[in-house]
Amino acid sequence: MDRGTSRWIRRTSLLSAALAAVALTAACGDNTSTGSSQPKGSGSPLTSAPSTAPSTGAALNISDDLAKQICDMLRPQLSDWRVQGPTLGKIAFNATVLQWATQNGFLLQLPGDRGVVDRVTTKSCSDVRDQTLSALEIPNMAAGLVAG
Template sequence: MRSMIGNRRSSTAAAVVGAAALVTVLSGCAGGSTNSPAPSSTTPASSTKTAPATTSASGSTFTDAQVQQLCSDMEGQLQNWRTVTPTLGKGGLNTIVITWATQNGINLLDLAQNRESIDAATSAACPDVRGGAISALEIPDLASGLVGF
């Protein structure tokens, strides 16, 4: 029982941190600045090809590698989302999407206007992970779980 309470407290703390990050990122973007991280000077040694782009139904474009990273990040949290309340889990989903977008230089304002692009991309790349997230978070689609989007 005590470990269950500890898990909920840490999950609650994670959700609060995620919500704070969302507010910080969105308020920082509200000023109109679209700063992207500087291009990396290193390239992966395992591949010399450019990853093909995957275009979602809403027009947002992500590479296959980017979508696979998002799927992997979400898959890593599925068990946690099944054990916490859907409200806390949605905070975790937002944290994952914001972190993923930031790491990949994806404009958060564009993503906010096209949140359906997350559904389209994950439907094509990892329908099982997407379905598991939707079930655990008790939402009709991933776009519905994105707060502030």
Template sequence: MPFRRYAFAFAGAAALLAGTAGCASDTTPAPASTAAPAPAPSTNSGGAGAAGGVIPGDSGGVTTTQAEQLCSEMEAQLQSWRTYTPTIGKGGLNSVVGTWAAQNGVNMIDLVTHKARIDVITTAQCPDVRDGALYALELPDLASGLIGF
């Protein structure tokens, strides 16, 4: 029973942190609209993703570099998500996505409205990491595990 309290406290803290980060990202939408980083993926190792550096579909204009960062952060948490209960892991998923969005200037309100974008991004960039997260967190899709930040 104490685990449940900790899980809810952790999920609440992650949501609060992500919500606070969302307020900060709303004041700086300019980095998301500047396309200067887009040429960088072509000079790098040229990871998976769409031509032109933007993930195809309804990704909200997320670049392959941003998607690689999200995938890397999720992959680093997979073992923890497998070890702990899905409830605690879902709090961790929210923390990873919220922190990633804040660091990349992603509009948090738009992301909350379009949670499925996380599935679009991870399906295009790192389907194996996405599948591992779905299995560990016992989710049908990542959007189902995201709370309202």
């Protein structure tokens, strides 16, 4: 299998997982949790000012390590999103954010605080945030996420 085919197979698998996660999140309805909302990871929590992005729940506290992780996940995809355009880019963006939230245990809280990606990337990698907004043609990161 050539490298290009392998890349599309990985993206198709990731997209399928993302769509399943979105469906699961939507089916859950009430996003309240009796457990801790603190995601896995070490480092100090991110305590930036609230985002202007829509938020319907309590703000998630994201460690510096997890902030670096989402930046590192978004950065290599920027050139693909510029080529693919905003429609396909938004699908991949959603898949990446859902993967990040799933890996770190706060997938069910994400729909209640979609602005978390804006807060995290503004503080940790504003260059990646700006390039993402430009490539996906969105006013803020929350606007690029599927509403839960």
